[in-house]
Amino acid sequence: MHLDPFELHRPRSVEEAVRLASELSGQCDYLAGGTDLLPNYKMHLNLRPHLIALEDIPELRGHSFERLGAMERLADLEGDPAFRAAYPGIQDAVGEVATPLVRASGTVGGNLLVETRCFFFNQSFFWRASLGFCLKADGDRCHVVPQKERCYATFSGDLAPSLLVLDADVEVAGPSGRRRLPLSGLYDAAGDGIRRTRLAPGELLVAVHLPPSARGQRAGYKKLRVRPSFDFPELGVAVAGRWDGTRVESLRIAVGGVETYPRRFDALTDPLAGAPLSEEALGRVASEVMRGVRPVHNTFLLPDYRRRVVEVYVRRAVREAREGSAA
Ligand SMILES: Cc1cc2nc3c(=O)[nH]c(=O)nc-3n(C[C@H](O)[C@H](O)[C@H](O)COP(=O)(O)OP(=O)(O)OC[C@H]3O[C@@H](n4cnc5c(N)ncnc54)[C@H](O)[C@@H]3O)c2cc1C
Ligand code: SF4
Known part of the structure; x- marks a missing residue:
């Protein structure tokens, strides 16, 4: 597999990057570390002739307890012991990427x-050509749920669930200025599954913002994957909460790796606040979360197995968070 030629642009500021993206409308991608984009380009997946490298934009760098720059390397978070102590759930997730x-x-x-x-998408050009292309790249039908309207490819990032449970916001910049939105609003839950976020064309992710309440929560992340040293999530369960003795003050659960976007289950966890969490209540919530997710057969492990592990991981993650010590 080879990388086709592209033109590389190296803006020095967020505004310059956004202006470039607007001029090259539909013909460019932003390039961060390239660990996802470039392997996809090698497989000829949705190639663009222009790449806008974000490497030289100082504003996108750095992290604090309140802000994570979009270009901050995962290894930089991992290597910061104070950050690790303040955000054990984020650290669990980062360490699993x-x-x-x-x-x-x-x-x-x-x-x-x-x-x-999706295993019909993350394949070489020749593999996909021999089967017939699909909706998400070069084709007009879905091989998983045969129809012409929607893609069911799975959201497979580890970090998002661990930030969702902490009420993170994202800051984005576009041709008409900057805006902030909850991280949950970044993902397009109601869309066609192909356009995976609600970012407008050319919009750039600048930073993640964490509210003061995010610090010191008891939190964790559980990941299911085929090869523990390497693979994308087949399921990721993030949990964050506060307890006063045995009484739940707040509890959030988010699940990724099973559907087209990561999501929280507040309607199930909000009623738990104000009382001790019995094993029976925890079992009920875990089983409702399991019933609420709809994986399809587009990754290595069978959907029914992944759903069953949802229940197990929710239980384990909540128990471990409850018993763990707050930072
Ligand atoms: C072998 C292998 C295993 C992997 N396993 C995992 C795993 O277990 N878990 C996991 O979560 N990921 C995994 N990945 C995927 C990937 O490495 C990580 O998700 C990584 O964090 C992607 O970051 P990046 O900076 O390299 O993104 P890039 O590849 O540079 O970009 C990814 C996408 O985001 C867009 N983008 C990047 N930054 C911005 C921005 N600031 N604004 C707007 N758009 C932007 C790009 O245009 C592109 O579409 C794996 C990759 C490989 C090669
Ligand atoms: S879910 Fe369907 S449309 Fe989406 S990548 Fe897989 S085969 Fe293609």
Whole structure:
């Protein structure tokens, strides 16, 4: 597999990057660490002739307890003991992304905007050509749920669920200025599954913002994958909460890796606040979360197995968070 030629642009500011993207409308992608985009380009998946590298934009760098720059490397978060202590759930998730080598290049923004995956899509051009292309690239039908309207490729980033449970916001910049939106609003739950976010064309992810309430929560992340040293999630369950003794003050659960977007289950967890969490109540919530997700057969593990593990991981993640100590 080879990389086709493209023109590389190296803007020095967010405004310059956004202006370029607007001029090259539909003909460009932003390039962060390239650990997802470039392998996809090698497989001829939705190639663009122009890449806008974000490497030289200082504003996109750095992290604090309140802000994660979109170009901050996952390894930089992992290597900060104070950050690790303040956000154990984020750290769990970061440590589960790919391999140390990939984390040395992979960024926060790239992880949140990682391409959705499907075993009919993440294949070489020749493999896909021999079967017949699909809706998500070059074709007009879906091989998983045969129809012409929707793609079911799976959201496979590890970081998003762990940030969702902490009420993170994202800051984005576009041709008409900057805006902030909840991370949950970044993903297009009601869309066609192909356009995976609600970012407008050319919009750039600048940073993730964490509210003061995010710090010191008891949190964790559980990931199911085929090869534990390497693979994308077949399921990711993130949990964050506060307890006063045995009484739940707040509890959030988010699930990724099973549907086209990562999501929270507040309607199930909000009623738990104000009382101790019995094993029976936890079992009920875990089973409702399991019933609420709809994986399809487009990754290695069978959908029914992945759903059953949802229940197990929700239970384990909540128990571990409850018993763990707050930072
Ligand atoms: C072998 C291997 C294993 C992997 N395993 C995992 C895994 O277990 N879990 C996991 O989560 N990921 C995994 N990945 C995917 C990827 O490496 C990570 O998600 C990584 O964090 C992506 O970051 P990046 O900076 O390299 O993104 P890039 O590849 O540069 O970009 C990814 C996408 O985001 C867009 N983008 C990037 N930054 C911005 C921005 N600031 N604004 C707007 N758009 C932007 C790009 O245009 C592109 O569409 C794996 C990759 C490989 C090669
Ligand atoms: S779910 Fe269907 S349309 Fe989407 S990538 Fe897979 S085969 Fe293609």
